[in-house]
Amino acid sequence: NAGVTQTPKFQVLKTGQSMTLQCAQDMNHEYMSWYRQDPGMGLRLIHYSVGAGITDQGEVPNGYNVSRSTTEDFPLRLLSAAPSQTSVYFCASSSSGRVNNEQFFGPGTRLTVL
Amino acid sequence: GEDVEQSLFLSVREGDSSVINCTYTDSSSTYLYWYKQEPGAGLQLLTYIFSNMDMKQDQRLTVLLNKKDKHLSLRIADTQTGDSAIYFCAEIYGGATNKLIFGTGTLLAVQP
Numbered sequence: 001n002a003g004v005t006q007t008p009k010f011q012v013l014k015t016g017q018s019m020t021l022q023c024a025q026d027m028n029h030e031y032m033s034w035y036r037q038d039p040g041m042g043l044r045l046i047h048y049s050v051g052a053g054i055t056d057q058g059e060v061p062n063g064y065n066v067s068r069s070t071t072e073d074f075p076l077r078l079l080s081a082a083p084s085q086t087s088v089y090f091c092a093s094s095s096s097g098r099v100n101n102e103q104f105f106g107p108g109t110r111l112t113v114l
Numbered sequence: 115g116e117d118v119e120q121s122l123f124l125s126v127r128e129g130d131s132s133v134i135n136c137t138y139t140d141s142s143s144t145y146l147y148w149y150k151q152e153p154g155a156g157l158q159l160l161t162y163i164f165s166n167m168d169m170k171q172d173q174r175l176t177v178l179l180n181k182k183d184k185h186l187s188l189r190i191a192d193t194q195t196g197d198s199a200i201y202f203c204a205e206i207y208g209g210a211t212n213k214l215i216f217g218t219g220t221l222l223a224v225q226p
Contacts (some may be wrong), residue, residue: 004156033213033214035216040122040218041218042118042202042216042217042218042219043157043202043214043216044216045213045214045215048213058213090156090157092157100145100147100159100162100164101145101206102159102162103157103159103214105156105157105158106156107154107155107156108155108156
């Protein structure tokens, strides 16, 4: 199993540009989430999904869209990038079948918006 | 929203014990977690404790939970340089199975 994969690893955008951060998992996990990590603020939940076709907002959803058309993929879209979205983005997945609800994290995408 | 707080930095000498502390706010959390993040990598689950437990030991790791004070700690015995990383505590928010609230993270620096 590759686990949770994210692309790209690094990205630089100009203000106003759009892009999609890709996330995929091959563990047949129902739950997938997107977090952003900023210095001194830990990880904050952006959006999450409990299964294909179902998504919901987390703590900081503004400026981001998601969709979940398949169990494996959970892309995060920035429609009009802003400097405040400069951050490291992590995708995670988990299964309701695990007793401790462990989340598995991807390696992250480091995004800079100029 | 919910806040999970940690001290930002801890420095210890190799071979000493490290204790990383965390306070959380959601008393209904069923599980509390410690995740480890090494430089340039994602987070990995280090250990967890169920809310009806006071202590859990796993090799060099000891987790203590004080539900009355909503305080969680992670003790690493015989700390090694490979333990240098950022450690995050996390709680499940509102009973949902995949909504985690993370602390701010504690950077553990192990001096040789």
